[in-house]
Amino acid sequence: MSAQSMSARSSSNQLPSSALSAAPHAAVKDPPVPRRWTAADIPDQSGRTFIVTGANSGLGFQTVLELARHGAHVVMTARDENKGRAAKARIDAERIGGTLELRKLDLADLDDVKRFAAAIVADGLPVDVLVNNAGVMMPPRGLTRQGHEQQFGVNHLAHFVLTALLIERLAQSSDGRVVTVSSDLHKRGKIHFDDIAGAHDYGRMSFYAQSKFANVLFALELDRRLKAAGLPVKSLLAHPGYSATNLQLSGPTGILKLFMRIGNRFMAQDVAMGALNQLYAATAPRAESGQFIGPDGKNEKRGYPSLVQPIAAARDVELAKNLWQLSETLTGIDFELGKRARS
Numbered sequence: 001m002s003a004q005s006m007s008a009r010s011s012s013n014q015l016p017s018s019a020l021s022a023a024p025h026a027a028v029k030d031p032p033v034p035r036r037w038t039a040a041d042i043p044d045q046s047g048r049t050f051i052v053t054g055a056n057s058g059l060g061f062q063t064v065l066e067l068a069r070h071g072a073h074v075v076m077t078a079r080d081e082n083k084g085r086a087a088k089a090r091i092d093a094e095r096i097g098g099t100l101e102l103r104k105l106d107l108a109d110l111d112d113v114k115r116f117a118a119a120i121v122a123d124g125l126p127v128d129v130l131v132n133n134a135g136v137m138m139p140p141r142g143l144t145r146q147g148h149e150q151q152f153g154v155n156h157l158a159h160f161v162l163t164a165l166l167i168e169r170l171a172q173s174s175d176g177r178v179v180t181v182s183s184d185l186h187k188r189g190k191i192h193f194d195d196i197a198g199a200h201d202y203g204r205m206s207f208y209a210q211s212k213f214a215n216v217l218f219a220l221e222l223d224r225r226l227k228a229a230g231l232p233v234k235s236l237l238a239h240p241g242y243s244a245t246n247l248q249l250s251g252p253t254g255i256l257k258l259f260m261r262i263g264n265r266f267m268a269q270d271v272a273m274g275a276l277n278q279l280y281a282a283t284a285p286r287a288e289s290g291q292f293i294g295p296d297g298k299n300e301k302r303g304y305p306s307l308v309q310p311i312a313a314a315r316d317v318e319l320a321k322n323l324w325q326l327s328e329t330l331t332g333i334d335f336e337l338g339k340r341a342r343s
């Protein structure tokens with residue numbers, strides 16, 4: 001249940017409706033997220049630079065489109081340069097206000113992540129918002145170039161490294177943000193510390209859920225560490241509910257893929273609605289660090305952006321620290337915010 005609907009329910013439990021209607025206007029609190037927020041509510045983004053991973057398809061593509069419509073400069077990243085070029089051409093053809101540049105980034109190769117981040121820094125590009133969007137769902141077991149299980153490696157480890165290498169750049173922005181795209185399936189996740197690569201017991205769904213749970217643990221721990229280090233960067237989470245994209249068709253195979261195809265046709269919401277959640281997190285002036293934005297409909301599957309809650313385990317500080325440490329060990333990246341803030 002969203003905090004929004006929780007607060008509505010608790011207030012109606014406490015007061016008779018006559019008292020509510022007699023309550024002074026000043027006593028009515030604004031909901032944490034404005035109701036029925038749409039892309040038309042995105043403020044002008046001129047002068048702001050965004051990096052969106054997985055920008056050639058689905059939610060990433062839609063995010064770039066709306067950001068560009070509102071005047072932003074967007075670095076579109078794609079692992080396949082041909083797909084990236086085709087996606088950029090589709091947005092360029094609309095001749096909308098913002099500017100785009102395309103950069104290759106393969107998140108299944110941490111050397112490529114390091115190369116990409118180093119080039120952003122070397123080119124002197126400002127970075128106001130990093131949208132950790134790219135993802136892969138439920139493929140047969142596969143490994144990244146460095147030998148990590150593919151879903152954990154692409155969805156979590158690569159974004160952990162990318163964020164670490166760009167955090168100082170983000171801290172130079174007057175409104176720096178990291179938006180990490182998770183899923184309501186994080187609720188089924190646990191971190192398999194004893195078999196993180198799924199060498200002994202890989203499950204397509206359980207390892208997808210692990211990666212999306214890792215996204216939530218990471219973003220909330222990042223929020224805590226940013227605040228502790230006094231760095232002016234926000235860390236937010238978003239999830240799109242169930243949105244019809246390539247995600248359901250590129251990872252799953254066989255009968256699973258057939259079910260996904262039917263689900264996309266009859267149950268999913270369109271990508272424009274799904275992307276509103278990450279667009280709100282990336283642009284809304286009222287969005288706060290540590291918030292999780294997801295659809296306001298039943299079971300968070302569809303609807304307008306609202307404040308949603310991660311499962312309790314995702315707020316486990318010890319677990320988050322252990323994942324952070326494991327991520328540093330697996331990637332060889334020292335993501336020490338306090339040290340960075342002091343140096």
Ligand SMILES: NC(=O)c1ccc[n+]([C@@H]2O[C@H](COP(=O)([O-])OP(=O)(O)OC[C@H]3O[C@@H](n4cnc5c(N)ncnc54)[C@H](OP(=O)(O)O)[C@@H]3O)[C@@H](O)[C@H]2O)c1
Nearest residue numbers: 054057058059079106107108134135183242243245246247
């Ligand atoms: N759609 C939903 O219902 C849903 C629900 C919950 C969460 N999400 C999350 O939303 C995010 C975006 O997914 P989507 O639904 O928009 O799916 P999508 O249309 O398949 O887009 C995923 C993007 O990630 C890219 N990608 C995959 N592996 C990559 C790699 N190794 N390196 C770089 N980029 C890579 C894809 O590139 P290619 O085109 O080259 O494959 C594509 O651009 C994901 O994090 C997903 O977990 C989606």
